[in-house]
Every structure is written in C-alpha cells, then in structure tokens.
Amino acid sequence: xxxxxxxxxxxxxxxxxxxxxxxxxxxxxxxxxxxxxxxxxxxxxxxxxxxxxxxxxxxxxxxxxxxxxxxxxxxxxxxxxxxxxxxxxxxxxxxxxxxxxxxxxxxxxxxxxxxxxxxxxxxxxxxxxxxxxxxxxxxxxxxxxxxxxxxxxxxxxxxxxxxxxxxxxxxxxxxxxxxxxxxxxxxxxxxxxxxxxxxxxxxxxxxxxxxxxxxxxxxxxxxxxxxxxxxxxxxxxxxxxxxxxxxxxxxxxxxxxxxxxxxxxxxx
Amino acid sequence: xxxxxxxxxxxxxxxxxxxxxxxxxxxxxxxxxxxxxxxxxxxxxxxxxxxxxxxxxxxxxxxxxxxxxxxxxxxxxxxxxxxxxxxxxxxxxxxxxxxxxxxxxxxxxxxxxxxxxxxxxxxxxxxxxxxxxxxxxxxxxxxxxxxxxxxxxxxxxxxxxxxxxxxxxxxxxxxxxxxxxxxxxxxxxxxxxxxxxxxxxxxxxxxxxxxxxxxxxxxxxxxxxxxxxxxxxxxxxxxxxxxxxxxxxxxxxxxxxxxxxxxxxxxxxxxxxxxxx
Ligand SMILES: Nc1ncnc2c1ncn2[C@@H]1O[C@H](COP(=O)(O)OP(=O)(O)OP(=O)(O)O)[C@@H](O)[C@H]1O
Ligand SMILES: [Mg+2]
Numbered sequence: 001x002x003x004x005x006x007x008x009x010x011x012x013x014x015x016x017x018x019x020x021x022x023x024x025x026x027x028x029x030x031x032x033x034x035x036x037x038x039x040x041x042x043x044x045x046x047x048x049x050x051x052x053x054x055x056x057x058x059x060x061x062x063x064x065x066x067x068x069x070x071x072x073x074x075x076x077x078x079x080x081x082x083x084x085x086x087x088x089x090x091x092x093x094x095x096x097x098x099x100x101x102x103x104x105x106x107x108x109x110x111x112x113x114x115x116x117x118x119x120x121x122x123x124x125x126x127x128x129x130x131x132x133x134x135x136x137x138x139x140x141x142x143x144x145x146x147x148x149x150x151x152x153x154x155x156x157x158x159x160x161x162x163x164x165x166x167x168x169x170x171x172x173x174x175x176x177x178x179x180x181x182x183x184x185x186x187x188x189x190x191x192x193x194x195x196x197x198x199x200x201x202x203x204x205x206x207x208x209x210x211x212x213x214x215x216x217x218x219x220x221x222x223x224x225x226x227x228x229x230x231x232x233x234x235x236x237x238x239x240x241x242x243x244x245x246x247x248x249x250x251x252x253x254x255x256x257x258x259x260x261x262x263x264x265x266x267x268x
Numbered sequence: 269x270x271x272x273x274x275x276x277x278x279x280x281x282x283x284x285x286x287x288x289x290x291x292x293x294x295x296x297x298x299x300x301x302x303x304x305x306x307x308x309x310x311x312x313x314x315x316x317x318x319x320x321x322x323x324x325x326x327x328x329x330x331x332x333x334x335x336x337x338x339x340x341x342x343x344x345x346x347x348x349x350x351x352x353x354x355x356x357x358x359x360x361x362x363x364x365x366x367x368x369x370x371x372x373x374x375x376x377x378x379x380x381x382x383x384x385x386x387x388x389x390x391x392x393x394x395x396x397x398x399x400x401x402x403x404x405x406x407x408x409x410x411x412x413x414x415x416x417x418x419x420x421x422x423x424x425x426x427x428x429x430x431x432x433x434x435x436x437x438x439x440x441x442x443x444x445x446x447x448x449x450x451x452x453x454x455x456x457x458x459x460x461x462x463x464x465x466x467x468x469x470x471x472x473x474x475x476x477x478x479x480x481x482x483x484x485x486x487x488x489x490x491x492x493x494x495x496x497x498x499x500x501x502x503x504x505x506x507x508x509x510x511x512x513x514x515x516x517x518x519x520x521x522x523x524x525x526x527x528x529x530x531x532x533x534x535x536x537x538x539x540x541x542x543x544x545x
Pocket of ligand 1: 301328333
C-alpha cells in the first residue's frame with residue numbers, strides 16, 4: 001500500500017517442502033507452550049491409564065474431530081456465525097450508546113449505570129431471562145453475545161470519543177465547528193483505535209459466550225454438541241467441541257489483533 | 269446545509285469598516301476558580317487595541333496570562349471583567365463565522381489525516397467547498413510542497429508547525445492568533461520559522477496577535493510589542509517596531525534591533541540587568 005515506507009514482502013520459497021517447514025517452525029515457535037502442555041497431557045493419560053470418560057487423551061480428541069469433520073464443521077460454523085452477528089449487534093449498540101452519552105450528560109447519567117449493571121450480572125444468569133423474552137432458540141444466543149460485547153464497546157468507544165489529539169478541541173471550536181462536525185471529524189475518528197480494542201476483547205469472548213448460551217439452550221452449535229456429548233458421557237466428543245471452539249476463538253482473536261495493529265499504525 | 273449558496277474559496281471579511289480595531293480589549297480581567305474558596309487572578313485590567321492589518325506581539329513572564337488573553341479573544345474562555353470585541357463583534361460570533369485562525373503550541377494536526385487534508389480541514393468545518401488549488405498554494409507557501417500525502421507523524425516538529433500555520437491561514441482569516449507556535453522548536457529552526465512567517469505575513473498582512481517568550485522573535489515579526497507584568501498580568505510597556513516590510517533576516521544584526529531587544533528584555537526582567545555579560 002505504501003511503497004515509500006520500503007516494506008519488503010517476504011520472498012516465497014520455491015521449494016514447497018521448505019515453505020511448509022518454515023510455517024511449521026513458526027507455529028512451534030509461537031505455540032510451544034501449548035504443545036508442551038498437550039504432550040504432557042497425552043503422556044499422563046497413557047501412564048496413568050485413565051479411561052476416556054474421566055480424561056480422554058488429546059490424540060483421540062483430534063481423531064474424534066477428524067472423523068466427524070462434518071458435524072464439527074457445521075456446529076462450528078453455526079457458533080461462529082452467531083458469535084459474529086451477536087458481536088456486530090452488541091458493538092453497534094454499544095457505540096451508539098457511547099455516542100449518545102458523549103452528546104448529552106442526561107444520556108450519560110442514564111446509560112452508564114445501566115451498562116455497569118448489565119455487565120455485573122453473569123452471562124449464565126441472563127440466559128433464562130432473555131430466553132423467556134426471546135424464545136429458546138438462536139435469537140437468545142445472539143442476544144447473549146450482544147449483551148456481553150456491548151459493555152467493552154460502550155466503555156472503549158466512550159473513552160475514545162474523548163481521547164482527542166492535544167489542542168484539537170480548541171481548534172474545532174475556534175473554527176466554528178458544529179457539534180455534528182466535532183463528532184464526525186474529530187471524536188469519531190479519534191475513537192477508532194479504542195473501538196478496535198473493544199473489537200479485540202469482543203472477539204476473544206464472543207465464541208465463549210455463544211457456547212455458554214448454546215450449552216444452556218441446547219438447540220444449536222458447538223455448545224449443544226458439547227451438552228449432548230456430556231449427557232451421553234462422551235468426553236472425547238465434548239472435548240472435540242471445545243477444541244474446535246478454541247481454534248475459532250484463537251483465529252478470531254489473532255485476526256482482531258492484526259486489524260488493531262493496522263489501524264494503530266495509521267492512527268498514531 | 270445549503271451547499272449551493274457557498275462560495276468556492278474563503279468568503280470576504282464580514283466587517284469592512286476601517287475605523288473599528290480588529291481586536292479591542294477594554295479593562296479585561298480574568299479570574300480562574302480553583303475550588304470553592306480560592307481564585308487565581310490571571311489577568312487584570314488589560315486594555316489594548318490591535319488595528320486591522322497589524323502584527324502585535326505579547327511578551328511576559330511565564331504564568332502572567334498571555335495564553336489566557338489569547339484564549340479569551342479566541343472565544344475559548346470568557347472574561348470575568350471588562351469587555352472584549354473582535355471585528356466589532358463578540359469572539360463567539362467571530363468563531364461561528366469562521367473568521368479566526370489559530371496556531372497554538374500544540375500543532376493539533378489530526379494524525380489520521382494527510383497533511384493536505386489537515387490543511388483543508390477548515391473548509392469542511394465551515395461547510396465550504398474545498399478549493400484544492402488554494403490548499404496546494406498554502407502548502408507551498410509554508411514550504412511543504414511534496415508532503416501533501418504525508419501524515420503528521422512523518423514530519424519534523426517544525427514542519428508540523430508550518431502545516432498548522434498553513435491551516436490557520438486557509439480561510440483568509442481576519443484575525444490570526446498565534447500562541448508560542450514555535451515554542452517546542454530548537455533555536456535554529458525557530459529562527460528559520462520566524463523568517464518564513466515574516467515572509468508569509470508580509471504577503472498576506474493578516475491582523476495577527478502573537479504570544480511568545482522570545483524577545484528576538486517579537487521584535488523581528490511585530491509592528492508593536494506589548495510587555496506584560498507577572499501575575500496578575502497587566503500591560504507595563506508598549507514599544508513600536510519601526511523596521512520596513514518585508515524584513516530581511518539581516519535586520520536582526522543591526523544596532524537598532526539590538527537596542528530594541530535590550531530595551532524589551534530590561535522591561536521584562538528589570539532587576540536582572542546587572543548580571544548579564
Ligand atoms: N483553566 C485554568 N484553570 C485555573 N487556572 C488557570 C487556568 N488557565 C490558566 N490558569 C492560571 O492563569 C494564570 C495565567 O495562565 P496563562 O496560561 O495565561 O499564562 P501564560 O502567560 O500563557 O504562561 P506561559 O508563558 O507559561 O504559557 C496561571 O497562573 C495559570 O495557573
Ligand atoms: Mg501560555
């Protein structure tokens with residue numbers, strides 16, 4: 001995008017084997033902690049001889065996922081979709097609420113305690129209440145994800161709208177900028193990096209909260225796979241659902257981090 | 269939002285009367301409330317006139333209320349006593365009509381915009397259609413041609429201040445307010461900036477009020493220098509600067525220049541004159 005900065009693209013190696021190896025090496029370099037824990041877990045199960053109901057070894061969990069790819073992929077996509085939709089709704093509502101609070105003290109006084117109370121209530125406790133309102137289906141799951149991502153977006157957008165470059169507020173006032181102009185050209189752009197932090201936090205917890213809601217609802221996604229497997233004492237499958245959820249979470253989180261980095265680069 | 273009725277470039281000055289001074293302060297005082305009991309008397313009993321097309325500099329010890337005066341003129345603070353008018357009207361009116369340009373110590377460039385968009389910003393805030401030609405011309409005037417697409421963080425401190433000054437000049441303001449615009453720069457860059465500002469000003473002749481700590485800067489740039497006392501700030505001295513315009517940097521080497529600088533320095537620090545080499 002900006003050639004003057006002299007960013008050189010990494011040369012792609014001609015030899016595909018070497019290329020695969022370099023990806024593998026980077027993966028190991030980054031996740032060696034996780035690999036060690038999994039290795040220890042596998043060894044421990046082998047040595048102690050626990051049966052699979054108590055503690056299945058990671059390799060059989062992998063095998064479980066590989067042999068039921070269709071089931072896990074479908075449930076995983078369902079959970080992912082719900083997590084994304086819920087996060088988008090929650091972040092939109094949170095940002096709108098933050099803008100209202102920025103605009104008027106009255107809204108600020110009204111919204112801030114409400115948002116705080118909502119966050120203080122654990123998600124699991126919200127499930128039956130929201131389910132009673134919206135029905136025992138995917139809408140409740142989306143609502144739970146939205147409620148959970150609302151707060152970070154409200155707080156971070158709110159602080160971002162006030163984190164203005166030094167002197168810029170004075171500049172806008174002396175230049176006769178209307179409130180709308182101050183919002184449009186100053187406060188909103190200033191809030192973007194903060195908003196990205198909220199997105200990162202939201203992305204990290206969205207899949208988790210979606211699964212908790214699905215688990216409680218038992219109707220769709222990885223959460224219900226987990227809950228059904230647990231009911232039939234199939235711990236390997238339950239952990240398979242967790243594994244898929246973790247992978248989705250980590251990917252979402254990494255994507256959000258790199259998006260945040262790109263934005264930061266442009267902003268400060 | 270009637271975009272159709274808007275002129276492509278900066279509008280004409282709203283006040284065409286030659287008799288009314290551009291800036292007038294009449295026994296202006298300003299107190300700041302610190303808490304329920306205590307108040308700071310920042311400025312007391314300041315009266316001054318800045319004529320149209322004049323360049324006036326204010327010198328004074330730190331904390332004497334120079335920035336406060338500028339902020340009141342810019343409509344950013346209200347005086348507690350006295351009256352203050354800009355272009356025959358209130359500062360707030362003047363700001364609402366986009367007639368003022370400011371460049372303060374913080375360059376206040378928006379980091380997410382390019383230099384071009386930063387300089388063009390006042391067009392947007394005034395609901396005017398941007399005139400890219402004028403923006404480019406101003407960027408050229410402050411010596412930033414070629415940096416239109418750069419972002420503020422890619423520029424040096426002096427370049428950022430020049431961009432801020434270009435932005436302040438964009439709408440052909442009737443009043444230009446400068447508060448230590450070069451305060452954060454090293455002595456060499458600062459002198460360069462003074463020379464450039466002098467050149468730009470001699471072309472535009474915008475009514476300008478400059479707050480500075482540098483006596484040299486004040487004498488080189490201004491038609492008139494006002495010296496203020498320590499807090500609560502009031503005017504203790506006014507000196508007219510006779511040099512012809514446009515001023516060549518060589519003016520700073522003349523005996524007259526040094527006389528004026530010494531005189532003003534003495535007015536600023538009356539007791540410290542003996543220790544100087
Ligand atoms: N917002 C404020 N609240 C309280 N006191 C203030 C405020 N702004 C300025 N003051 C006080 O008013 C006095 C004058 O401040 P001002 O910033 O105008 O000084 P100055 O002459 O610009 O100083 P300097 O040369 O250091 O910039 C100071 O004593 C300062 O503490
Ligand atoms: Mg000051």
